[in-house]
Amino acid sequence: MSALAVPLRRPARVPWPVLGVVGAGVLWQVAAVLTDNQATLPTLSSVLGELVALVQDPELRDHVSSTLGRVAVGFGSGALLGLVLGSLIGAVGPVRRVLNPYLNFLRAVAPIAWIVPATIWLGVGDGSILFVVVYAAIWPVAVNTIAGMASVAPDRVRMGRMFGLSPFGVLWRIRVPNAVPVALTGTRLSLGLSFMAAVGAEMIIGRDGLGYLVYDARSYFDTPLMFAGILLLGGVGYLGDLLFASARGKVFARFYAGRSDA
Amino acid sequence: MPATTPANAAPPTELPPLLQIDAVSYRYKASLPPVMEDISLDIRYGEFFVLLGPSGCGKTTILNQVAGFEKPTTGQIRVREERITGPSPDRAVIFQGHDSLLGWLTVRQNVEFPLKVAGVSTTQRRERTQEVLELVELAGQADKFPHELSGGMKQRVQIARGLVTDARVLLMDEPFGALDAQTRTSLQLQLSDIWERERRTVLFITHDIAEAVILGDRVGVMSSGPSAYLHSIVDIGLDRPRLRSPEFNAYVDLLERTVTAAKRREPLPERAGEAA
Amino acid sequence: MTAVTTSSIPAERVDVHPARRRLPALPAALLRRAAVGTAVLGSSLAVLLVVWALAADAFGMPFLFPGPVDVADALGEAVSDGLLLTAVGASLARIAAGFAIGSALGVTLGLVLGLSPVARGLLSPVITFFRFVPPLAWFAPVLVWFGAGESAMVVLIVYTGVFVVALSTLEGTSRIPVDMLRMAGAAGASWWQRLLWVTLPATLPSIFAGMRVAVGTSFMTVVSAEMLGAPEGLGVIVNTGMITTRIPDVFVAILALGLLGLLCDRVFVLLVNTVGRRFREHADAVVA
Numbered sequence: 001m002s003a004l005a006v007p008l009r010r011p012a013r014v015p016w017p018v019l020g021v022v023g024a025g026v027l028w029q030v031a032a033v034l035t036d037n038q039a040t041l042p043t044l045s046s047v048l049g050e051l052v053a054l055v056q057d058p059e060l061r062d063h064v065s066s067t068l069g070r071v072a073v074g075f076g077s078g079a080l081l082g083l084v085l086g087s088l089i090g091a092v093g094p095v096r097r098v099l100n101p102y103l104n105f106l107r108a109v110a111p112i113a114w115i116v117p118a119t120i121w122l123g124v125g126d127g128s129i130l131f132v133v134v135y136a137a138i139w140p141v142a143v144n145t146i147a148g149m150a151s152v153a154p155d156r157v158r159m160g161r162m163f164g165l166s167p168f169g170v171l172w173r174i175r176v177p178n179a180v181p182v183a184l185t186g187t188r189l190s191l192g193l194s195f196m197a198a199v200g201a202e203m204i205i206g207r208d209g210l211g212y213l214v215y216d217a218r219s220y221f222d223t224p225l226m227f228a229g230i231l232l233l234g235g236v237g238y239l240g241d242l243l244f245a246s247a248r249g250k251v252f253a254r255f256y257a258g259r260s261d262a
Numbered sequence: 263m264p265a266t267t268p269a270n271a272a273p274p275t276e277l278p279p280l281l282q283i284d285a286v287s288y289r290y291k292a293s294l295p296p297v298m299e300d301i302s303l304d305i306r307y308g309e310f311f312v313l314l315g316p317s318g319c320g321k322t323t324i325l326n327q328v329a330g331f332e333k334p335t336t337g338q339i340r341v342r343e344e345r346i347t348g349p350s351p352d353r354a355v356i357f358q359g360h361d362s363l364l365g366w367l368t369v370r371q372n373v374e375f376p377l378k379v380a381g382v383s384t385t386q387r388r389e390r391t392q393e394v395l396e397l398v399e400l401a402g403q404a405d406k407f408p409h410e411l412s413g414g415m416k417q418r419v420q421i422a423r424g425l426v427t428d429a430r431v432l433l434m435d436e437p438f439g440a441l442d443a444q445t446r447t448s449l450q451l452q453l454s455d456i457w458e459r460e461r462r463t464v465l466f467i468t469h470d471i472a473e474a475v476i477l478g479d480r481v482g483v484m485s486s487g488p489s490a491y492l493h494s495i496v497d498i499g500l501d502r503p504r505l506r507s508p509e510f511n512a513y514v515d516l517l518e519r520t521v522t523a524a525k526r527r528e529p530l531p532e533r534a535g536e537a538a
Numbered sequence: 539m540t541a542v543t544t545s546s547i548p549a550e551r552v553d554v555h556p557a558r559r560r561l562p563a564l565p566a567a568l569l570r571r572a573a574v575g576t577a578v579l580g581s582s583l584a585v586l587l588v589v590w591a592l593a594a595d596a597f598g599m600p601f602l603f604p605g606p607v608d609v610a611d612a613l614g615e616a617v618s619d620g621l622l623l624t625a626v627g628a629s630l631a632r633i634a635a636g637f638a639i640g641s642a643l644g645v646t647l648g649l650v651l652g653l654s655p656v657a658r659g660l661l662s663p664v665i666t667f668f669r670f671v672p673p674l675a676w677f678a679p680v681l682v683w684f685g686a687g688e689s690a691m692v693v694l695i696v697y698t699g700v701f702v703v704a705l706s707t708l709e710g711t712s713r714i715p716v717d718m719l720r721m722a723g724a725a726g727a728s729w730w731q732r733l734l735w736v737t738l739p740a741t742l743p744s745i746f747a748g749m750r751v752a753v754g755t756s757f758m759t760v761v762s763a764e765m766l767g768a769p770e771g772l773g774v775i776v777n778t779g780m781i782t783t784r785i786p787d788v789f790v791a792i793l794a795l796g797l798l799g800l801l802c803d804r805v806f807v808l809l810v811n812t813v814g815r816r817f818r819e820h821a822d823a824v825v826a
Binding site (some may be wrong): 016023039083097107111112114117120121199215223227229230233238 | 575578579582586602603605625655656658659660661662663664666667668669671672673674675676677678679681682683754758761762765773776777779785788789790791795796797798799800803
């Protein structure tokens with residue numbers, strides 16, 4: 001960011017990220033010791049201890065796998081549905097223009113609000129949670145796919161038609177590949193949203209899963225457990241995103257060739 | 263017949279040098295060869311100096327170093343005997359693209375910017391900006407936004423911004439490179455006119471030979487890189503405005519031969535039987 | 539105008555304009571477009587309502603699958619009770635507060651991160667990590683710290699807003715052309731002048747994009763926060779609907795949420811296109 005002269009010799013690489021994490025941990029511990037109230041701000045040591053206990057607990061693994069299972073199924077089907085829906089709508093201009101306001105409306109409704117109708121229709125349990133997760137996953141993918149298909153450079157379409165591609169050919173060989181990077185950005189986003197939706201739904205339904213775990217901890221005022229749950233949630237979410245990004249990089253690399261966006 | 267001056271000859275003693283580039287070289291990394299090496303150059307007060315060379319010869323890097331955006335690996339650059347340490351309002355820069363124009367400000371506000379930074383009062387700013395806008399013939403567009411202007415107009419805004427302060431040195435990095443040929447020609451003549459009136463010291467980078475002949479008092483020809491060096495300096499002894507004429511074409515020929523030799527990193531061959 | 543390019547800024551509008559440069563629209567042409575758009579919407583709505591009514595009839599259980607008439611009834615009731623208005627007011631107030639604070643904090647944080655590589659290095663892992671913790675997970679600790687009241691819910695909304703705005707601000711600072719900053723340096727600007735007169739205005743398009751997303755996430759968060767415990771609000775209506783199993787009421791709340799969310803989004807876009815005109819990415823682009 002500096003507009004000033006750049007020194008040629010680079011200073012030794014300080015591992016700032018590591019320092020940051022360590023620093024945050026130290027700050028936490030100090031603040032916790034000073035406030036001296038486990039219920040308000042538990043010490044880092046107690047939270048970590050709780051976390052370790054949780055990880056070793058087979059029951060926790062069940063909770064984690066329930067949540068992950070829901071995210072996987074919900075995200076997978078939601079993203080796929082979103083892709084199909086997006087491609088269908090995005091393929092035909094008039095259809096897109098007519099459906100546009102409805103898509104935007106549905107997108108604006110918080111997925112979690114649907115937990116209530118879902119519970120009434122599908123009963124309390126996995127079904128309703130999955131409904132919410134799918135709902136959360138579908139829109140970013142659909143909207144981005146549509147936008148991606150609509151934003152092809154006109155010259156490419158002209159090139160296709162010049163070479164004799166049928167409208168379907170143009171769609172399949174030019175518009176859809178053009179939409180892939182944008183659709184994938186939407187998919188990455190929807191992974192995060194699915195995760196959040198699953199956790200939120202679990203908190204409300206209150207049966208099992210990571211969301212339930214964290215929410216339940218508040219009834220015993222077990223703040224260390226709450227925090228351990230939060231750390232766990234952050235970790236799982238972060239790992240998931242990381243996995244997605246690297247998988248995307250490997251599998252879909254050629255759709256990004258020559259582009260300036262990551 | 264115009265003659266070239268080899269780069270290591272002493273400059274004629276007329277005006278003292280304003281800008282001194284002293285044995286400057288630049289390397290991105292210690293393991294790589296230098297982009298350019300041992301560049302020494304004196305630019306005099308009120309001189310229009312053109313630095314001509316192929317891409318990759320480091321001419322933009324030299325300009326960045328004179329501007330103070332980068333530090334040379336070896337050697338130093340002095341303005342009025344003082345070593346430069348960073349950018350300063352004394353060395354105004356006109357960039358190659360339009361990125362430096364602030365899109366949310368009008369033309370007038372863009373040109374005023376250096377004055378505003380310096381804390382000049384509003385009335386004085388207005389006056390001075392108006393003068394400069396009239397000089398570059400943009401007074402009618404003063405309240406438009408950069409995105410509403412053509413490429414040539416945007417570069418004129420930069421020129422106005424460069425002139426609005428009392429900057430002693432104007433550094434211009436291939437400002438007309440991205441323009442179409444006709445706009446380029448008209449701007450070259452305009453710049454030549456403006457320079458005659460304002461007489462600032464200019465360091466102008468280009469790879470266009472005709473442009474160098476139209477604009478420069480002296481033209482420094484760079485060799486190709488890496489390890490580019492200053493091959494020769496050509497004095498352009500034509501009166502302004504420089505329009506096409508046999509003498510003009512002779513200079514262009516000379517420069518072409520010099521540039522060819524410089525690209526090959528060979529001295530300029532003596533040509534027997536050349537017409538004077 | 540076009541869809542996202544980074545994962546921190548989710549999808550934008552569906553009606554993307556093609557890459558061709560648009561000519562400035564005449565007022566008559568604009569009106570015509572608006573009229574056509576309204577007509578299309580009106581007729582499609584009519585079709586939708588008819589299909590819905592038929593489907594609901596066929597299903598035959600109004601409390602499980604209400605038709606448009608049942609929902610309209612419930613809506614009428616909610617409005618005349620004054621219930622809807624109170625709920626909307628409460629939710630909007632929380633959103634407004636959370637959004638404002640979240641955006642302000644987010645911009646500040648984003649600028650700090652953008653300008654200081656040290657801060658960036660130190661804080662990146664922490665931010666990246668907490669970005670993935672759903673705001674709801676903080677519900678319990680926030681209750682403990684702030685008590686069960688308005689502040690707890692506003693804090694949650696602030697939480698989501700800060701991340702989105704900070705990340706897009708940060709991305710915006712990285713997009714500032716080098717020449718712009720160099721020009722400021724060459725003009726002799728102090729770091730403060732550079733920040734205020736160059737960095738900040740140049741980052742505004744990205745900040746706006748982030749803020750727009752924050753409007754959406756604020757809505758989402760407010761619903762979940764209210765569903766977990768609030769005296770009134772749209773989320774509460776949803777919750778009550780669950781307890782009393784009155785789906786028409788829930789649909790009314792969902793309808794209200796969707797429409798309000800859309801409205802806020804459009805208002806924001808309108809503000810950006812008018813007041814914030816000169817700060818847009820390519821100053822002649824229209825944010826769709």
